[in-house]
Amino acid sequence: MTVKPLTATASGPLTGDVRVPGDKSISHRALMLSAIAVGESRVEGLLEGEDVLCTAAAMRALGAEIERDDNGVWHIWGRGVGGLQEPANVLDMGNSGTAARLLLGLLATHPLTATMTGDESLRGRPMGRVTRPLGEMGAAFTGRSDLSGKGRDLLPLTIQGSDSPIPITYRLPVASAQVKSAVLLAGLNTPGETTVIEPAHTRDHSELMLRHFGARIKVEETSEGRATTLTGQPELTGRYITVPADPSSAAFPSVAALLSPGSEITLRAVGMNPHRIGLFITLREMGANIEFTNEREEGGEPVADLIVRAGPLQGIEVPAERAPSMIDEYPVLAMAAACAEGTTVMRGLAELRVKECDRLAATARGLEACGVKVEEGEDSLIVHGVGAAAGYRPEGGGTVATHFDHRIAMSFLVLGLVSKAPVTVDDATAIDTSFPDFQRLMTGLGAHVFARNAPVPSGA
Numbered sequence: 270m271t272v273k274p275l276t277a278t279a280s281g282p283l284t285g286d287v288r289v290p291g292d293k294s295i296s297h298r299a300l301m302l303s304a305i306a307v308g309e310s311r312v313e314g315l316l317e318g319e320d321v322l323c324t325a326a327a328m329r330a331l332g333a334e335i336e337r338d339d340n341g342v343w344h345i346w347g348r349g350v351g352g353l354q355e356p357a358n359v360l361d362m363g364n365s366g367t368a369a370r371l372l373l374g375l376l377a378t379h380p381l382t383a384t385m386t387g388d389e390s391l392r393g394r395p396m397g398r399v400t401r402p403l404g405e406m407g408a409a410f411t412g413r414s415d416l417s418g419k420g421r422d423l424l425p426l427t428i429q430g431s432d433s434p435i436p437i438t439y440r441l442p443v444a445s446a447q448v449k450s451a452v453l454l455a456g457l458n459t460p461g462e463t464t465v466i467e468p469a470h471t472r473d474h475s476e477l478m479l480r481h482f483g484a485r486i487k488v489e490e491t492s493e494g495r496a497t498t499l500t501g502q503p504e505l506t507g508r509y510i511t512v513p514a515d516p517s518s519a520a521f522p523s524v525a526a527l528l529s530p531g532s533e534i535t536l537r538a539v540g541m542n543p544h545r546i547g548l549f550i551t552l553r554e555m556g557a558n559i560e561f562t563n564e565r566e567e568g569g570e571p572v573a574d575l576i577v578r579a580g581p582l583q584g585i586e587v588p589a590e591r592a593p594s595m596i597d598e599y600p601v602l603a604m605a606a607a608c609a610e611g612t613t614v615m616r617g618l619a620e621l622r623v624k625e626c627d628r629l630a631a632t633a634r635g636l637e638a639c640g641v642k643v644e645e646g647e648d649s650l651i652v653h654g655v656g657a658a659a660g661y662r663p664e665g666g667g668t669v670a671t672h673f674d675h676r677i678a679m680s681f682l683v684l685g686l687v688s689k690a691p692v693t694v695d696d697a698t699a700i701d702t703s704f705p706d707f708q709r710l711m712t713g714l715g716a717h718v719f720a721r722n723a724p725v726p727s728g729a
């Protein structure tokens with residue numbers, strides 16, 4: 270396997286007006302729901318990153334017809350609820366936890382057998398969190414056990430979907446939109462009502478899009494948390510979907526601009542779903558100048574144009590209950606915290622340990638390699654910002670291990686843009702899973718991000 274080291278060095282002010290790629294969560298769901306709707310769906314702004322392309326390939330293997338036209342619009346002809354075909358080969362979900370878990374949900378209530386695998390990172394991620402509730406609905410699973418021999422919930426995993434699915438009421442033991450979505454998607458081909466109760470609110474893209482396709486979804490606040498109930502066996506009809514720009518991708522140029530003196534950038538049509546924007550709220554609490562302008566709705570999701578201007582940040586304590594709304598943004602928040610004045614305390618981060626890599630450990634080790642003082646707890650991270658005394662610029666100079674994790678790679682490249690010495694990430698190939706244009710877009714804004722053996726940009 271070829272690795273691609275990338276280096277970022279101190280840049281001047283970042284300026285420009287750009288649109289980051291489409292939302293990854295919404296893109297997966299758009300393909301999956303279109304594949305079980307009747308008739309044609311059209312999707313504009315789909316993220317063409319590796320994770321989503323894996324979902325497209327899997328839905329094709331399950332019988333949906335999918336084409337991309339020359340204008341970049343995706344056309345999907347679906348098979349109706351319950352109409353997916355048994356795949357002729359193993360489904361490879363690449364690096365994508367969302368693709369794997371949501372698809373297991375869909376397959377759980379189709380009477381077919383399928384085997385799913387993924388890359389080394391995905392093969393290490395827990396699937397028991399979805400196979401348990403899906404098993405209660407009637408599906409059977411045989412997965413690989415971990416080295417301890419406990420559980421059999423790792424990929425590669427074979428699923429035998431149920432031919433007489435049972436509706437359930439499921440209380441989420443972890444705050445996870447993937448688990449919630451897997452159960453709701455399984456509920457689609459199940460007679461009766463399937464309910465998921467979540468103590469903490471997670472992203473609701475599945476619910477919004479299911480409604481958009483014609484499913485009946487009821488949401489109630491109960492003493493146990495938010496209860497979402499889906500009425501099974503609806504007819505879903507092909508729809509038109511516009512995918513907003515991904516707030517999780519917008520996070521990287523935003524933090525880079527905040528930390529690079531003199532910067533002002535505009536990011537267009539960024540998804541503003543309230544369950545996704547915890548990072549922007551937190552950065553504003555740290556003193557960031559981020560304006561939400563031109564707020565509007567596109568394809569059932571709120572969007573806004575963001576104007577981000579550089580300025581010093583102050584360390585804060587981030588409320589633990591905010592974690593679900595910014596779960597993928599802690600690594601890049603930690604980069605902002607490293608430059609801030611004072612200490613930033615982040616708690617409630619246990620889920621970071623089961624992402625593409627152990628993001629809590631990877632962030633802490635990377636910051637240490639760049640001369641930043643951190644304290645890593647079981648589910649917490651405390652970052653001591655270098656602040657005004659160091660000109661808000663950490664030492665840098667480290668080579669950071671990314672463990673094939675796109676968010677770790679992009680976060681440390683952002684840090685390199687504002688550090689005293691360049692920061693290198695050992696392998697940036699994973700960036701293509703969620704933000705294929707990252708290097709080009711950042712360079713266009715004025716950032717110095719380059720392959721290690723390439724000439725250093727002038728002025729770097």
Ligand SMILES: O=C(O)C1=C[C@@H](OP(=O)(O)O)[C@@H](O)[C@H](O)C1
Pocket residue numbers: 293294295367444445446447448450472596597620
């Ligand atoms: O539902 C989704 O699209 C996602 C949910 C989150 O995962 P969890 O459900 O595991 O928290 C998030 O980390 C992931 O990037 C995308």
Ligand SMILES: C=C(OP(=O)(O)O)C(=O)O
Pocket residue numbers: 293364365366367368597624625676703
């Ligand atoms: C955790 C992520 O994705 P997934 O779980 O889909 O692999 C992510 O994109 O940061």
